Amino acid sequence: MKQKLVIGTRGSKLALWQANHVAARLREHCPEVTIELKHMVTTGDKILDVPLAKIGGKGLFTKELEVSMLQGDIDLAVHSLKDMPTELPSGLILAAVTERVDPGDALISPAYKTLANLPRNARVGTSSLRRKAQLLNARPDLTIVDLRGNLDTRLKKLTTEKLDAILLAVAGLKRLGWDQQITEILPHTVCLPAVGQGALAIEARENDKETLAMLAFLNHEATRQATLAERAFLAEVEGGCQIPIGVYGQFEAKNELTLNAVIMSPDGKEAVRDRIGGNPVEAASLGHTLAVRMLDKGGREILAKLFAD
Numbered sequence: 001m002k003q004k005l006v007i008g009t010r011g012s013k014l015a016l017w018q019a020n021h022v023a024a025r026l027r028e029h030c031p032e033v034t035i036e037l038k039h040m041v042t043t044g045d046k047i048l049d050v051p052l053a054k055i056g057g058k059g060l061f062t063k064e065l066e067v068s069m070l071q072g073d074i075d076l077a078v079h080s081l082k083d084m085p086t087e088l089p090s091g092l093i094l095a096a097v098t099e100r101v102d103p104g105d106a107l108i109s110p111a112y113k114t115l116a117n118l119p120r121n122a123r124v125g126t127s128s129l130r131r132k133a134q135l136l137n138a139r140p141d142l143t144i145v146d147l148r149g150n151l152d153t154r155l156k157k158l159t160t161e162k163l164d165a166i167l168l169a170v171a172g173l174k175r176l177g178w179d180q181q182i183t184e185i186l187p188h189t190v191c192l193p194a195v196g197q198g199a200l201a202i203e204a205r206e207n208d209k210e211t212l213a214m215l216a217f218l219n220h221e222a223t224r225q226a227t228l229a230e231r232a233f234l235a236e237v238e239g240g241c242q243i244p245i246g247v248y249g250q251f252e253a254k255n256e257l258t259l260n261a262v263i264m265s266p267d268g269k270e271a272v273r274d275r276i277g278g279n280p281v282e283a284a285s286l287g288h289t290l291a292v293r294m295l296d297k298g299g300r301e302i303l304a305k306l307f308a309d
């Protein structure tokens, strides 16, 4: 067994919480190993004034960490699975996917509390096309305001930008202990989560068998299978994370994995919804099959229009 593992992490509060959380679990599981954190800056951290949808590109928050890992400067990286591209650079793999808690999206509206209670034309902040489309689908009258930055910046903008509500992932808010600000958790019928939302991804070198063995205990198999299906869905629809799709895999029974998904136009006016169920050993093919079916049912036209803009 290795004597030391170096975890690469971004410097945001959420990234640090996630890296420290994994570091603590590793220290507890293998007390004789030294666990070090190495702070790094990614492109996604540097460009804070441009809407994410406009920057495009894959792996905005992961690339610099991955280069370091391939060079051997760090042994593993901890990411929100949601921020991981569907294809990893060659030589790197998902060593583990941690148990998913709270996959949903939260509304924070100190004045109005719930989506249903927001007044006509209320100003709602979100930087995610997925959230924007689903909000507009449910409430076409709302004004969506772009909201970038780390979680703390976004929470501050609720006041400084005079917003009536903002939408954030429940998981991120809980990790930072800010979940008491949540006024409503949106049901999946209104807002389906992003691929992998709520789970952590542990990335490591494919040939680093020793590290992989040391990380294996962090893996939660049901979450890995559910998110494998979600990621296969995303890979078939398109690689990036900035398209208006929501998808959520969950176990109905031990051997029954169900995927619910939506593909929407950014204005929320057009929507294709569908679901599929099957054996989790075929997780990837479930995701793939559902994606093909939804593309055929109108999803392809929606995405073609999106990329033409």
Ligand SMILES: NCc1[nH]cc(CCC(=O)O)c1CC(=O)O
Pocket (backbone or CB within 6 Å): 080, 081, 082, 083, 151, 167, 168, 169, 171, 172, 173, 196, 197, 198, 199
């Ligand atoms: N896009 C940034 C990001 N990446 C992961 C999370 C939250 C944690 C998670 O979804 O696992 C967030 C914040 C948010 O979307 O509100």
